[in-house]
Amino acid sequence: MPADAYSPTQKALHWLLFALVLGLYALTYAEALFVRGDPNRAVVWWLHISFGLLPAVLVVWRLLLRLGRGAPPLPTSMTSVERSLAKVGHFALYALLIAIPGLGILLTWLRGDALRFFGLFTIPAPFQANRDTARTIQELHSLCANGILILAGSHALAALWHHFIRKDDVLERMLPQSQQRGAVNG
Numbered sequence: 001m002p003a004d005a006y007s008p009t010q011k012a013l014h015w016l017l018f019a020l021v022l023g024l025y026a027l028t029y030a031e032a033l034f035v036r037g038d039p040n041r042a043v044v045w046w047l048h049i050s051f052g053l054l055p056a057v058l059v060v061w062r063l064l065l066r067l068g069r070g071a072p073p074l075p076t077s078m079t080s081v082e083r084s085l086a087k088v089g090h091f092a093l094y095a096l097l098i099a100i101p102g103l104g105i106l107l108t109w110l111r112g113d114a115l116r117f118f119g120l121f122t123i124p125a126p127f128q129a130n131r132d133t134a135r136t137i138q139e140l141h142s143l144c145a146n147g148i149l150i151l152a153g154s155h156a157l158a159a160l161w162h163h164f165i166r167k168d169d170v171l172e173r174m175l176p177q178s179q180q181r182g183a184v185n186g
């Protein structure tokens with residue numbers, strides 16, 4: 001569904017999810033800072049899971065907004081191949097934004113752990129632990145995490161190409177200060 005502009009909430013969610021994906025990925029490297037058996041290693045994963053639950057919720061909100069109010073149409077200067085590529089890329093980014101937290105939640109439960117959100121609440125595993133399946137899910141979670149980094153990197157390069165080479169408004173319309181005709185809250 002076409003809209004005149006991304007709403008302030010759509011933009012805020014885009015950049016917040018970007019920061020969370022990058023931060024959560026970077027956080028996984030913090031484990032290597034501590035020796036085996038150091039309790040801080042468990043803290044790293046507690047933080048990863050607690051912060052990880054945020055994108056799980058935010059992506060649902062973002063999808064509902066996307067389905068409800070749509071996105072602004074792509075510039076007419078883009079060829080049909082470029083438009084299709086952009087749409088497939090955005091679809092794949094959404095799919096990974098859903099798959100990564102989904103697999104992360106499944107992985108936590110398959111290991112027999114409960115989901116803990118900063119000590120505020122705990123959701124116990126609704127099924128029995130299964131180490132073998134957990135290993136497969138961990139590989140998939142890791143594969144998708146690497147995939148989103150590569151895809152988001154290409155997506156960011158495309159946005160910069162639009163801005164500096166094509167000189168259209170594609171990057172600007174996702175920036176906080178941009179105010180296009182018809183931008184509304186929500």
Ligand code: HEM
Nearest residue numbers: 021024025028049052053055100101104105107108142145
């Ligand atoms: C967009 C968000 C996320 C990103 C980018 C991300 C990324 C990663 C990466 C790169 C790893 C390391 C994988 C490996 O070395 O095999 C990992 C491990 C893990 N992630 Fe995530 N993750 C995200 C969200 C979540 C969520 C929502 C949960 C659970 C609620 C979760 C639970 C886990 C667990 C349990 C591990 C394995 C920890 C261990 O090896 O002990 N992740 N994640």
Ligand code: HEM
Nearest residue numbers: 017018021066071090093094152155156159170171172174
């Ligand atoms: C983890 C990182 C990122 C993810 C998951 C992501 C995801 C997405 C998705 C799914 C859309 C489609 C929006 C919609 O139609 O509802 C989008 C749009 C956009 N993103 Fe990202 N993005 C990321 C990082 C970035 C970065 C780093 C930049 C810029 C350097 C950027 C610039 C844009 C722009 C300009 C649009 C609007 C494109 C258009 O209107 O057609 N994104 N992003």
